[in-house]
Amino acid sequence: MTELLLAHGEALSNLPLFVAQAWGFFRDRGLTVTVPKLSGTSSTIALLRSGAAQIGTTGFTQPLSDYGAADPLRIIAGSGVGGMAVMIHPDSVATAPAALRFGTFFEDPMEVLLYEAIDRYQGAREHCDIRYFDTLPQAITAMRRREIDACTFIEPMISQLEELGFKKMCDAADVWGADYPDTVLVTRQRFLQQHPDVVDAVIKALLEAENAIKADPRGTLSSVAGFYPGVPLAVLMKGLARQPPQIDIRPLGGVIINRFQALVAMGRLTPPDDPCSVLDFSRLSAMLAQTATEYPL
Secondary structure, eight states: OEEEEEEOOSSGGGHHHHHHHHTTHHHHTTEEEEOOOOOSHHHHHHHHHHTSOSEEEEETTHHHHTTTSSSOEEEEEEOBBOOEEEEEOGGGTTSOGGGOEEEEOTTSHHHHHHHHHHHHHTSOGGGSEEEEOSSHHHHHHHHHTTSOSEEEEETTHHHHHHHTTOEEEEEHHHHHOSOOBSEEEEEEHHHHHHOHHHHHHHHHHHHHHHHHHHHOHHHHHHHTGGGSTTOOHHHHHHHHHHSOBOSOOGGGHHHHHHHHHHHHHTTSOOOOSOGGGGBOOHHHHHHHHHHHHHSOO
16 A cells, blocks of 8 residues: 555645545555645645645645746646635725735735736735735634735635625636636656656546545535534535536646746746646546546447
């Protein structure tokens, strides 16, 4: 058995990874997997940057930010799509955007969304009041206490905030188009080259988990509810409808690549020579081709 520590985030877009572990899909593929309970986007990033986790799910902008690393991350498949928005306190809806106090998360797609939303709807980001948070619960508390007026969130927190009366100020679809990824499956380039069999096993397990989620959304959510503490099952179901699993994100590669422009504008990196190299769907394509051969329509 191959032992793996898998990085992951907090969004519902990580659901296939959680289900693959809970339902034994990794084990069936010869993998002994540890899926730690993490709090905050920085924990996920740290696992991948330190090398503690060679593979896992993370926000799709991390591989872009780490593009210049000696052994860079490669996006090898998807995990979940949609379900990202800027939420606003109901008492701030009529406030001029330039006067709003914003919140977001460093080195996360949610930060890039806020940058592009501000740039599109009100002007220069450097003139805005922006506070960074380490965890989603911290940001929710700040919203409820009126310490900030608006903040970027993902599902199931968007649905949870709507239950509390908060409003959606801007959906990521308004900025990036109707179809966009959130969490993606990544691995180090060297690991992909040296252990393609392990990468294949992980992708196969996630594809199986995606099918299980679609067949029994309530049952699969119930089995991994511990990764979403304090969120009722009804809210998780609502969130899942907005942020469904999707392992095959090959058609969404352009959305990912286009975010390099925002990161350059934010001063996070220099323009890459070959931005498309951050995507490597070779193993995913092989898995899907094999599946189509085994189970033709």
